[in-house]
Amino acid sequence: MQRRQFLQQSLQQSLRLAVLAASAYQLPGFAADKSSAYPFTLGVASGSPRHDSVVIWTRLLPEPLNALALPAVPYKVRWEISEDETFHHIVGRGEHTALPELAHSVHVDVTGLQAERNYWYRFMLGEAISPVGRTRTAPIAEAMPSGLRLAVASCQHWEFGEYAGHRHIAAAYPDLVVFLGDYIYEWGPYDLSHPSKPRRRDVESMNLAGYRSRYAQYKSDPHLQAAHHVAPWIVTWDDHEVCNDYGNDRDERLSVDFLQRRAAAYQAFYEHMPVRLPNLATLMSEAGRFAHMRIYERYDWGKLARFHVLDDRQYRSHHACPKPGMGGSNSVTNAECRELLDPNRTLLGQEQEKWLAQGFASSGAKWNVLTQQTLMAQSSQTPVAKEGDGKFWTDGWDGYPFARQRVLDDLQKHKPANPVIISGDVHTFYAANIKRDFYSKASASNPILATEFCGTSITSSSRPQERTDQYVAQNPHIKFGRSDKRGFILMDITPKQMITRFMALDDVSRADSGISTLTSFVVEDGKTGVVSA
Numbered sequence: 001m002q003r004r005q006f007l008q009q010s011l012q013q014s015l016r017l018a019v020l021a022a023s024a025y026q027l028p029g030f031a032a033d034k035s036s037a038y039p040f041t042l043g044v045a046s047g048s049p050r051h052d053s054v055v056i057w058t059r060l061l062p063e064p065l066n067a068l069a070l071p072a073v074p075y076k077v078r079w080e081i082s083e084d085e086t087f088h089h090i091v092g093r094g095e096h097t098a099l100p101e102l103a104h105s106v107h108v109d110v111t112g113l114q115a116e117r118n119y120w121y122r123f124m125l126g127e128a129i130s131p132v133g134r135t136r137t138a139p140i141a142e143a144m145p146s147g148l149r150l151a152v153a154s155c156q157h158w159e160f161g162e163y164a165g166h167r168h169i170a171a172a173y174p175d176l177v178v179f180l181g182d183y184i185y186e187w188g189p190y191d192l193s194h195p196s197k198p199r200r201r202d203v204e205s206m207n208l209a210g211y212r213s214r215y216a217q218y219k220s221d222p223h224l225q226a227a228h229h230v231a232p233w234i235v236t237w238d239d240h241e242v243c244n245d246y247g248n249d250r251d252e253r254l255s256v257d258f259l260q261r262r263a264a265a266y267q268a269f270y271e272h273m274p275v276r277l278p279n280l281a282t283l284m285s286e287a288g289r290f291a292h293m294r295i296y297e298r299y300d301w302g303k304l305a306r307f308h309v310l311d312d313r314q315y316r317s318h319h320a321c322p323k324p325g326m327g328g329s330n331s332v333t334n335a336e337c338r339e340l341l342d343p344n345r346t347l348l349g350q351e352q353e354k355w356l357a358q359g360f361a362s363s364g365a366k367w368n369v370l371t372q373q374t375l376m377a378q379s380s381q382t383p384v385a386k387e388g389d390g391k392f393w394t395d396g397w398d399g400y401p402f403a404r405q406r407v408l409d410d411l412q413k414h415k416p417a418n419p420v421i422i423s424g425d426v427h428t429f430y431a432a433n434i435k436r437d438f439y440s441k442a443s444a445s446n447p448i449l450a451t452e453f454c455g456t457s458i459t460s461s462s463r464p465q466e467r468t469d470q471y472v473a474q475n476p477h478i479k480f481g482r483s484d485k486r487g488f489i490l491m492d493i494t495p496k497q498m499i500t501r502f503m504a505l506d507d508v509s510r511a512d513s514g515i516s517t518l519t520s521f522v523v524e525d526g527k528t529g530v531v532s533a
Contacts, residue, residue, distance in 0.1 A: 037062035037069070039125050042216060043225035046135035047233040047274030049176070049299065051115040054135050054232055056081070057274040058123045060104035064220035067212055072100040078124040079108050085120040085132060101284070103212050105271040115140045116302070133229045136175055139302030144366070144495060148301055149173070151231075152455050152489035154180040154238070154373075154424025158218055159188070161459030161508035165488050166227035168503065168515045172490055174231050178307070180424035181238025181373045182460065183273075184214045186265070204243075206261060211268035219272065223511065228274075235273050236295055236309050238373045238425055241265055245328030245395050247316050252328035263291035296352055298359050305493060306365035306416075308356055310372040315349025319394050329395035331381060334388050340401060347400040348407075356407065360414035366495050366525065368416040374425035375454050376404060377432035383474050387439040390474075396425065408436050411449045418525060420498060423454035427462035428483040429502045430454035431521055431530045438477055448529045453500050453521070455489040456482070459508055479530040485518060498523045499533055 039060040048055045056079065063069040075098045083089040092112065098104040106123065113119065116139040123130040139145045151174040153165065169177060188203035205211045218224060242265040243251050251258045267290035270277060275295070277283065283290050296311040321337035322330050334340055346353065360368065370376075376397045380390030392398035411419055421434060434450040456462070462483040472481040485504035492499045504518040520533040 040130035042219040044133040045228035045274045048276045049232040053111040055274045081121040103271045135232045143302040148493045150491040151177045155182040155457035155460040157185045157460040162511040163223040164513040165458045167223040170226035170230045177233045179235045182240040185240045208264040215272040250327045266290040266293045305367040317345040343402040347403040357410040360416040363416045367418045370421040378438035419450040421452040427457040431480040432478045
């Protein structure tokens with residue numbers, strides 16, 4: 001049955017079944033007709049894994065489409081983490097206060113765990129028991145694990161398809177999931193009482209309540225929950241967690257109160273993601289609340305892999321040459337927009353650029369995975385005959401060519417082992433060779449610095465394949481491109497090689513869609529570049 005029909009017709013029935021399975025519990029302050037409300041309808045999640053700790057998450061919300069169903073009072077939530085899924089060998093337990101100020105979300109940073117092993121966790125409120133999630137800790141810094149299975153996903157607009165991709169991620173049983181942004185889209189509709197309503201931006205999240213509603217709607221999906229239940233996630237954001245094409249403190253509308261909206265969106269992101277925020281108390285006490293929240297971070301998987309997780313939204317220079325009276329992106333040539341060639345423009349901000357360079361310099365990992373939002377390879381929309389030619393979309397790295405150049409210079413200077421870039425945002429599978437000079441055809445003086453694998457979207461729509469074929473032909477460093485398929489990337493990483501599979505759904509409109517390997521690539525240790533497997 002379609003997800004929307006399920007939520008419309010069977011939500012109450014599913015909640016009653018969950019209550020029977022996990023024991024009913026009457027939440028304090030509830031009316032008699034809500035005495036059997038089950039509080040864990042959004043499932044559980046884990047993330048931000050270290051060798052000795054992991055964050056486990058849930059949010060209390062008896063009715064996913066009714067944020068007001070829970071009284072605005074604190075609740076004491078119990079948690080347990082075990083070495084086995086039957087919870088016969090519990091290694092940690094405690095109590096956490098779910099505050100109404102944080103949407104009754106629960107974030108527990110569980111410490112003192114053993115490295116490189118599976119754990120199972122759950123939450124309890126009264127007699128109600130949450131679903132059980134599996135998580136995994138990273139290896140210790142000195143260890144070289146034999147392998148890592150990694151799923152990479154992004155861009156899951158609710159109205160544009162079913163989350164069958166997440167069902168297949170769960171079935172792949174990865175050690176780790178990386179999500180590269182656009183977990184939600186800020187515009188709806190999210191009123192499920194009218195499933196035939198056309199897609200238009202008539203319902204847009206503008207405040208904290210609106211963003212919370214969108215997250216709750218998305219997290220009500222059973223397949224998305226399954227992907228969270230099977231493995232820890234590393235997450236970053238892109239634009240739609242706030243609004244389309246925002247850059248730093250500016251949105252498309254040039255709204256004077258945009259920072260208030262951004263703060264609400266950042267808070268809702270935290271409330272629904274298994275992330276670790278050391279400065280949470282400061283964020284909650286400041287007048288601007290969550291207006292500034294650091295999300296970029298490094299995660300080491302022993303000596304096998306280092307993930308350099310970036311934020312390319314919060315600190316960027318404003319978009320170059322936007323359309324008149326607007327902010328946001330445009331498609332321009334270098335001749336039309338001289339601002340593109342301003343060397344002072346940045347996508348990451350100076351502080352994050354320095355942090356990334358330090359991460360390259362200090363890394364002893366076999367694989368260095370630049371974990372970021374959007375395609376890094378140059379992608380001209382028009383044919384390129386000579387240096388400087390091309391037409392470029394300004395929201396991505398092409399809109400910040402000197403900022404990209406600095407990252408590539410740092411790669412060339414510090415030479416971290418086996419650099420691989422993983423990307424999302426553009427709703428297209430791409431495989432590309434990253435060179436310092438995308439115009440030069442000389443191989444000896446212009447070596448391949450990194451390999452890039454860009455994943456398509458979980459659901460969000462893309463351009464026709466014929467147009468993508470043109471892009472590949474016009475940009476010879478892009479070796480593969482498919483925009484007609486939805487899905488995700490599955491990577492198997494060992495000390496000797498990285499095998500990357502582009503996993504494509506048969507039909508994104510079906511929750512029971514099958515999946516197949518569209519194509520696969522192999523990167524051998526010490527041999528940078530795209531090679532078909």
